[in-house]
Amino acid sequence: MARKAPSPFPSINIFIILFFFFSFTLSPFSPQVVSASVFKRLRLLSTEETQPTSTSSVLSLSLHPHSSVIKPPYDSYSDLVLSRLASDRARAEVINSNIERALSAFNRPHGIKPDVQVQPEDLEAPLTPSGGAYAARVGVGQPVKEYYLIADTGSQINWLQCLPCDPCFNQSDPIFDPSGSSSYSPLSCTSQQCTALSPDYKCGQNNTCIYRALYGDNSVSIGEFATETVSFGSSGSVQKVAIGCGLENQGRFGKAAGILGLGGTAVGFPSQIQAKSFSYCLVDLDSSSSSTLEFNSVPPGDSILVPLIMNPKSEIYYYVELTGITINGEQVPIPASDYQIGEDGRGGIIVDSGTTITALPAQVYNSVRDTFVKYAKNLPPAAGIGDLDTCYDLSSTPTRDGFPMMSFQFSGGKTLPLKPQNYLFRADSDGTFCLAFKTTSQSVSIIGNTQQQGFRVTYDLANKMFGFSPNKC
CATH class of the missing domain: 2.40.70.10 (Acid Proteases)
Structure with a gap:
């Protein structure tokens, strides 16, 4: 039964972020150091009651240049370019930092602590609110509400901002209200979807799974991890997809509502909907046109x-x-x-x-x-x-x-x-x-x-x- 997700944390400030960092890393539900399971592909969920409904049909989302969703606030186009380049630099550093942590965890002998410790700013790739990315139009919940989510092959956690968030960032769509969706269902701390987030989760009140997504540009989303129905326009929907409901959010998301993580792990969106493939066609970054992000479509014959x-x-x-x-x-x-x-x-x-x-x-x-x-x-x-x-x-x-x-x-x-x-x-x-x-x-x-x-x-x-x-x- 749908219910309003409780806010597990007070408003975010620098002390709260530090508290989260130490409480997560010292929690008995997540290791002090990065586990190899964060980066290692886990098997598809097959026995969990909340397993996504399997589908092999083609599912399609409209895909838009981020700058067409929200015009970046820059005095000149050159400033916009410089911002895109800065985002690229930060993104490359975080991608490589993620890989180094994965290697440290993967290669160490059993029982030996790795040298690389979890750092809050390193857990996900940085966002590109300057308009260097693309946003998909995604339907969430029952009845369906549509939101712009940044489609990102460098992120693995799917999430969107939810009521009653505090603090909240500005977004172009009304904030998702889980209490208004009949298909919203919180995940338990022992669910496979929750433990697959390790070390990016904590057990909250009533055995509810709490995720965290911290980015290289100091943006943050923390909230309840749940399953929800995700809709793909007129092409169909998939039930029981694991998605974060962001209750504590701050940072620069360019008025998108959250992230569609296309990364290759078990909590990434392709694995969540059991897609055999995904594809996109990217229009020019400065275009007002849109294209499509498709799942389960075969490569065109001239590929x-x-x-x-x-x-x-x-x-x-x-x-x-x-x-x-x-x-x-x-x-x-x-x-x-x-x-x-x-x-x-x-x-x-x-x-x-x-x-x-x-x-x-x-x-x-x-x-x-x-x-x-x-x-x-x-x-x-x-x-x-x-x-x-x-x-x-x-x-x-x-x-x-x-x-x-x-x-x-x-x-x-x-x-x-x-x-x-x-x-x-x-x-x-x-x-x-x-x-x-x-x-x-x-x-x-x-x-x-x-x-x-x-x-x-x-x-x-x-x-x-x-x-x-x-x-x-």
Whole structure:
């Protein structure tokens, strides 16, 4: 029976956040240190009374650039770009920090404490409220209420803000009221969905599971973990999906109501609805158009199929083997050590929906940049901005005049041609565009959403394949 979720905590301030940190890490219900189970894929829930209703039909959500949901409050487009770049830097640091903690927990002998301790700011990837992400329109509850949730392949916990939240952040939709939904059901502390959150949960009053989602930008959501009916527009619904009901929330969520975590763990949304695949087609970040986020759809027939690799020591992220980048027929080789996951679980390249600019090791980026500059002599140069050091003034450049041809090369000899809008990124409102690549000193490289725009990108989880299909979205 639906009921109003009790608020388990007082208003958040710095002392409360510290209290949460120590109380969670010292709780008998969660270890003092990160458990390998946080990052390791757990088996699909099969015996739990609250198991999601299985479905193999195609389910579809509308997918919108975050900046079309809420216009970011910046004085100039250049400021917006700088904010996106800053979010990318923070996101890369947290992704790598998550992997390092996973490796520390995974590799240590049984009974030996790892060196890496849980830090509140490291538990999830940072958000991108600056408009560098995409938001899905998701139906929640019975009767159905629709909300914008940030679709994030770098997060695993699904949650939305709930009444009676205190404090609450601003969102574009009315806040979800669990007492008004007949399908809302709190999870117990011993449920498989709750324990799969370890160490990101605590046992609250009446044996109720309390989740926490703390992000690299100091945003936070803490509340009741429950099951609820999730609806996909006119394409159907799935019952008993584990989702957080955020009662203590603060931070910058860009007026979205919460997070749709697409990461590859048992509490991630694809596993929760038992989807065999998911796919999206990304429109331009600054577009007012929308596309779709689909589950259980097959890759289009013209898809370029390449292996989807799961890191056995850190399975929240989706890896691909990028072996080279070709510019006007000249191949820029990428050393195997830069595109393969090492035996220690480090390295490799992930595909990420929440990162804007592709990040490569310095030696690879320098080769890409220098080769590109060699073939882009007809493009008038412009000053760089932030992390983007190779820019051009295209305010008066005719369409397709002087643009090099670029493509990605993947393991198995597969080639993905890129259009100029996939390798040049708008940097201001005056016609300056920059090469949409940058250097990273982190272990893991990232293919950002600029290179994914205009493609139907399929994550075929059943067959462990990526599909890239040219699409007008």
